[in-house]
Amino acid sequence: MRWMNKSSIEQELARTGSLSYVTTGRSMQPFIRSGKDIVHLRAKQSGERFSKYDVILYWRRNAQKYVLHRIVKVLPDSYVLCGDNCLEKEPGITDEQVYGVLTGITRNGKAIRIHSKGYRLIIGFWYAVFAPRVFAMRLRLRLKGIHPNKHSSGGGSL
Numbered sequence: 001m002r003w004m005n006k007s008s009i010e011q012e013l014a015r016t017g018s019l020s021y022v023t024t025g026r027s028m029q030p031f032i033r034s035g036k037d038i039v040h041l042r043a044k045q046s047g048e049r050f051s052k053y054d055v056i057l058y059w060r061r062n063a064q065k066y067v068l069h070r071i072v073k074v075l076p077d078s079y080v081l082c083g084d085n086c087l088e089k090e091p092g093i094t095d096e097q098v099y100g101v102l103t104g105i106t107r108n109g110k111a112i113r114i115h116s117k118g119y120r121l122i123i124g125f126w127y128a129v130f131a132p133r134v135f136a137m138r139l140r141l142r143l144k145g146i147h148p149n150k151h152s153s154g155g156g157s158l
Helices: 006-016 117-128 130-143
Strands: 018-022 038-043 055-060 063-074 079-082 090-093 096-108 111-114
Touching: 006 018, 006 038, 006 096, 018 096, 038 055, 055 079
Parallel strands: none
Antiparallel strands: 018 038, 038 096, 055 063, 055 096, 063 079, 079 090, 096 111
């Protein structure tokens, strides 16, 4: 839903409490596929805090866009986020930047149970091997002559 601007998303979440759309960007692959999977979000509740491995919709101030990324660390006053296909973690995301949380994914017409133990186990493993995965990704990019920079996989934006 690239056409939706910041106020439209905020209005839709405030009006209905939820939002479903097809993402753009590769930052959440392989768990969310760009242009194919439908993500389902609910609005953040007042004072709500999120947990490690939740996927949140937040406003990336420096890029002036919404991004859908996973929480990899919860701090008392902020979160550290990372796209599943990203090379760098993004610290300092505050509750004020968060607008919604992922509640489900639809792939090929079938619901993916993101709160199941199996799904959470896979996500936990994915981040347990973060360092070797990043090393392999950087090596692959360098062999192709590409020099990765911060957020090189982009953001799963709207």
